[in-house]
Amino acid sequence: MSRLGAAIVLLAIVAALFGPAVARFDPAAQQLDQRLDGPSATHWFGLDELGRDIFARVLAGARISLLVGIVVVSISSVVGTLLGSIAGYFGGVVDESISRIIDILLAFPGLLLAIALVAVLGPSLTNVVVALSLIGWVGYARLVRGQVLRAREFEFVQAARALGAATPRILAQHVIPTALPAVTVQATLGMGGAILAEAALSFLGLGVQPPTPSWGTMLNGGRTHLLDAPHLTIFPGLAIAFLVLGFNFLGDGLRDALDPVTRVRAG
Amino acid sequence: MLRFLTRRIALTIPVLLGVATLVFSLIHLIPGDPAQAMLGESASPQDVADLRARLGLDRPLVEQYGRFLQSTLHGDLGRSLRTNQPVTTAILERMPATIELAAAAMIVAVAFAVPLGIAAAVWRGTAVDHTATTLSLLGISIPNFWLGPLLAIVFSIELGWLPVSGRGTWSHLVLPAISLGAALAAILARMTRATLLEELREQYVTAARARGASRARAVIRHAFRNSLIPVITLIGLQFGAVLTGAVITETIFAWPGVGRLLIQSIGFRDYPLVQGCILLIAVTYVGVNLLTDLLYGLVDPRIRYE
Numbered sequence: 001m002s003r004l005g006a007a008i009v010l011l012a013i014v015a016a017l018f019g020p021a022v023a024r025f026d027p028a029a030q031q032l033d034q035r036l037d038g039p040s041a042t043h044w045f046g047l048d049e050l051g052r053d054i055f056a057r058v059l060a061g062a063r064i065s066l067l068v069g070i071v072v073v074s075i076s077s078v079v080g081t082l083l084g085s086i087a088g089y090f091g092g093v094v095d096e097s098i099s100r101i102i103d104i105l106l107a108f109p110g111l112l113l114a115i116a117l118v119a120v121l122g123p124s125l126t127n128v129v130v131a132l133s134l135i136g137w138v139g140y141a142r143l144v145r146g147q148v149l150r151a152r153e154f155e156f157v158q159a160a161r162a163l164g165a166a167t168p169r170i171l172a173q174h175v176i177p178t179a180l181p182a183v184t185v186q187a188t189l190g191m192g193g194a195i196l197a198e199a200a201l202s203f204l205g206l207g208v209q210p211p212t213p214s215w216g217t218m219l220n221g222g223r224t225h226l227l228d229a230p231h232l233t234i235f236p237g238l239a240i241a242f243l244v245l246g247f248n249f250l251g252d253g254l255r256d257a258l259d260p261v262t263r264v265r266a267g
Numbered sequence: 268m269l270r271f272l273t274r275r276i277a278l279t280i281p282v283l284l285g286v287a288t289l290v291f292s293l294i295h296l297i298p299g300d301p302a303q304a305m306l307g308e309s310a311s312p313q314d315v316a317d318l319r320a321r322l323g324l325d326r327p328l329v330e331q332y333g334r335f336l337q338s339t340l341h342g343d344l345g346r347s348l349r350t351n352q353p354v355t356t357a358i359l360e361r362m363p364a365t366i367e368l369a370a371a372a373m374i375v376a377v378a379f380a381v382p383l384g385i386a387a388a389v390w391r392g393t394a395v396d397h398t399a400t401t402l403s404l405l406g407i408s409i410p411n412f413w414l415g416p417l418l419a420i421v422f423s424i425e426l427g428w429l430p431v432s433g434r435g436t437w438s439h440l441v442l443p444a445i446s447l448g449a450a451l452a453a454i455l456a457r458m459t460r461a462t463l464l465e466e467l468r469e470q471y472v473t474a475a476r477a478r479g480a481s482r483a484r485a486v487i488r489h490a491f492r493n494s495l496i497p498v499i500t501l502i503g504l505q506f507g508a509v510l511t512g513a514v515i516t517e518t519i520f521a522w523p524g525v526g527r528l529l530i531q532s533i534g535f536r537d538y539p540l541v542q543g544c545i546l547l548i549a550v551t552y553v554g555v556n557l558l559t560d561l562l563y564g565l566v567d568p569r570i571r572y573e
Contacts, residue, residue: 107549108552119541204518244408
């Protein structure tokens with residue numbers, strides 16, 4: 001499954017990098033006389049409500065999705081790892097303060113806080129990234145805090161401390177590396193989550209704004225044409241599900257490879 | 268038990284205060300003048316000043332915060348800018364629809380997930396298991412904002428079996444509930460499979476079989492019952508995902524609940540209503556999590572003493 005996941009992700013990366021360059025049509029070019037035409041030999045995924053080639057737009061949308069995923073996961077994982085390791089390593093007031101912030105942010109279910117933030121900041125790609133990163137770091141911080149709480153008692157960490165190593169050095173060289181396998185798994189699964197979240201916000205009209213081709217925006221556009229042109233809905237959704245499935249397969253595979261206990265438990 | 272109860276409830280108070288603080292801050296995150304943003308660029312300076320005074324935005328921030336907390340505690344979340352209806356009334360009118368949808372989605376999820384998870388665990392490594400695992404991963408990966416329209420295309424437009432939108436009869440509930448419950452079903456099925464597999468390895472299951480219990484009895488009466496605790500916890504914890512999912516599902520199926528109200532309010536820049544909806548959903552989520560924790564502590568005494 002993890003190989004299949006890696007293949008799907010690789011395919012999406014290739015599509016995002018080279019797709020728009022090799023696509024036969026410009027994703028923004030309109031052919032109004034052919035609007036809502038179904039899939040054909042010329043237009044594989046058909047045309048949308050403005051006569052734009054859906055295949056070209058799906059390829060261009062891969063760029064947005066992967067970009068959001070990579071930026072959100074990078075910011076969230078770095079900030080979360082840093083704050084989680086500080087909370088876990090120092091304990092006391094520092095841990096209490098960071099943990100309370102985590103508790104408060106976790107009190108908002110899933111996307112709700114992102115919806116609220118984008119609602120006040122205004123709908124745009126940048127604000128989607130800001131909102132998803134502001135809530136994304138929490139999961140990493142909680143995960144890393146737990147790992148660091150365990151790691152700080154390891155003998156090699158205590159030995160480094162006894163030898164007089166500076167705290168940043170202990171954290172960077174000895175403590176944080178113990179949490180990295182778990183962070184890698186979370187980041188892989190988090191890519192799928194961030195892509196889904198961006199698509200959901202764009203679907204609600206709160207994310208990427210037209211005419212930029214985003215899969216969520218395309219799905220939103222297809223809502224009014226469910227009856228006469230279901231291909232507007234089918235292909236962008238298929239792209240989202242396919243890519244998220246790829247990251248989930250890959251994340252599951254990585255977890256099995258990096259954490260044998262889970263593999264044994266899962267049978 | 269009383270000590271556990273008191274401690275757990277006491278821990279919730281700072282979280283609720285934090286939630287309220289964050290919701291209060293939302294309006295101040297609006298770039299520029301919040302009153303101008305709500306009324307639009309074409310509003311007259313007098314109208315903007317009036318709204319600023321009405322919302323108390325002309326007062327010191329600490330005073331605004333104090334008033335917000337006080338009125339929130341009294342159940343007063345202000346008035347809608349568009350309809351002038353009290354926010355609390357507007358939300359309470361929509362709440363039954365959201366609860367109905369969330370409950371139906373959870374019933375659908377449990378009804379699909381538990382048999383699927385049990386089958387996957389009992390027939391581990393077989394085609395049944397692989398199918399169940401693949402279905403679960405598909406369920407997690409397929410977004411509800413795609414599944415909803417797909418279901419509408421097939422069951423409403425092509426087959427004409429079910430209505431495509433609105434609320435009224437049970438038939439209106441079927442598609443939104445399946446669309447909202449699918450992801451939860453996928454997560455629950457995976458959890459049921461994993462916890463049941465763990466329980467099936469326990470010696471008491473072997474002992475039950477040795478005493479002559481049938482395989483089905485050993486699985487259902489012994490292993491499954493013990494595997495239920497983490498599954499029930501997960502259902503509680505996933506309630507938040509259902510609430511957020513409801514925002515999307517209600518929008519797709521024009522379901523007149525709090526989620527749709529939230530999205531409509533965002534569209535109208537009716538920020539008091541946006542704040543009210545966010546606060547209510549978050550507080551409901553915190554409440555359900557608290558209830559789950561308390562139930563967990565009730566069922567499993569080890570939790571109480573940790």
